[in-house]
Amino acid sequence: MSPVRERIDELLTRARQRDPRLRAYITLLDEQARQRAEELDATPAHTRGPLHGTAVALKDNIDVAGVPSTAGSPHHGRTASCDATVVRLLREAGAVIVGKNNMTEFAMGVTGRNDAFGDCRNALDDRRISGGSSSGSSVAVAAGIADAALGTDTGGSGRVPAAVNEVVGLRPTLGRMSNRGVLPVSPSFDTVTPIAPDVRTAAAMLAALDHLDGDGTSVEGSRTPVETALDDGLADLRVGVATGFFADGLDSGVREVLAAAxxxxxxxxxxxxxxxxxxxxHAQDRMLEILYPEAAALHRDRLRDAPGTIDPDVLRRLRLGAGISAGRSEKARRWRQRFRQRVDEVFASQDVILTPTLPTDVPARDSVDLAASTREIARYTYVWSMYGGPSITVPCGRHPESGMPVGLQLAAAPWREHVLLRAAAGLERITASTSA
Structure with a gap:
């Protein structure tokens, strides 16, 4: 059997064995993946792409031609007529699409809960949350049933599940990648998010997707190749350790891991x-005054005509959005402009800012208050979504009491992914050497 086909067969077999417990996938694309693997095995070596044979899973709000996109809802499913731009670019780079991942309904929620397709389970401890909304994408990578995945991130939906499953989640500069063919939550903040077992793989994924599509969802910017500084090390890198809001109420075990890093x-x-x-x-509150109304507008018809088909927690959020006035949203947008300018000034003297990804240990599934979960679990990730520059979560050790993973988050100025990834790769290396 040829090398790529053999690897894909092994991975799909492993997924079939493990996924009934993990619930990381909604759809496995066995036949399509095996056919693609055979095509890649027949490809001459000199024409192979940078992701040749990489098994990639996709959050189920990202379109694959001929495959239903459910967005985590049993009532939304529609068969996509064409690939999302990011899927086309993955194929061109040599990736094999192996399946569509479980997710929080309509990508609204950070716990991994989904009553329709089953709660996605944390890859390390199924008593803990898997994170969301890109729950299945992170769990699939952490469990070794995908080499890498694409999630989406609005306020932390890629970084939170990556952190609690001990993998890397990279939110790029807003507008660096196309969102065509991706069901949105909030067009003002949404981005596709590479999720990977390590920084180098996340960087390779981003490099393959770093494309100005011309569809209005990707924008002009100074696209320095993202992998150029991966091996430059940490010497003289300016790292600001965030204080104030990012230190208030911080779990003592997370604080210990941060101090060691x-x-x-x-x-x-x-x-x-x-x-x-x-x-x-103030960033999260102002962001929700923009995000929730945009989400409510997207689902206006269902919210009006069939609210009973919407998950109760998602319905609560959508109704909150419907109750926010246009004037209040516009005021929040003006606040955002001022906030971005003030944070730009911070990055004039810092290359990256370091924070924990979550302020808490990974919560137990049965102890999470859904109404409070977003505000508490994702309060550090929302800040960087509101800003719009790139951010990444990197595994940096285990909680001294629970033994669960602790992710640290790095953020940089817009279009400075090469600097961000340099810092992340350096942090990853020293964490690996410390734990070895």
Missing amino acids: VASLREHGARVRSQEVPDAE
Whole structure:
């Protein structure tokens, strides 16, 4: 049997064995994946793409031609007429699409809950949340039933599940990648998110998708190749460790992991200092005043005509959005402009800002208050979504009490993914050497 076909067969067999417990997939594309693997095995070596044979899973709000896109809802399913732009680019780079991942309905929620397709289970401990809304994408990578995945991230939907499943989740600069063929939550904030077992794979995924599509969802920018500084190390990198809002109420175990990482960064030559992020404490509230109304507008007809077909927690959020006035949203947009300008000033003297990804240990599934979960679990990720620059979560150790993974989040100025990935790769290397 040829190499790619053999690998894909092994991965699909493993997925069939493990997924009934994990519920990371809604649809496995066995036949399509095997056919693609055979095509790649027949491809001359000199024409092979950078992702040749990489098995990629997709969140089920990303279109694959001829395959239903459910967006996590049993009432939304429609068969896509064509591939999303990011799927086309993955295929051109040599990837094999192996399936569509479970997700929180309409990508609204951070716990991994889905009553229709089954709650997605954390890959390390199924008593804990899997994170959301890109739950299945992160779990599939963490469980070894995908080499990499694409999720989406609005306020933290890619970074939160990546962190709690001990993988890498990369939110690029808003507008760096196309959203054509991806069901939105909030066009003002949505982006496709590479999820991978390590920083180098996440960078390779982003490099393959770094494309100005001309469809209005991707924008002009200074696209420095994202992989150019991966091996440059940490020497003289300016790292601001966020204080204030990012330190208030922080779990003691997460604080311990953060402190160890900061000490290691200094030992490896990074120029580390404390850094206040102005108005960070208000970013989530202002963002929700834009996000929720956009989501409510997208689902207006269903909200009006068939509210009983919407998950109760999602319905609650959509109704909140429907109750926010246009004037209030516009005021929040003006606030956002000022916030971005103030954070730009921070990045004039810092290359990256370091924070925990979550302020808490990975919560138990049966202890999560759904109404409060987004505000608490994702409060650190929302800040960088509101800003619009790239951010990434990297596994950086285990919680001293629970043994669950702790992710640390790095953020950079817009279009500075090459710097962000340099820092993330450096942090990953020192974490690996410390735990070895």
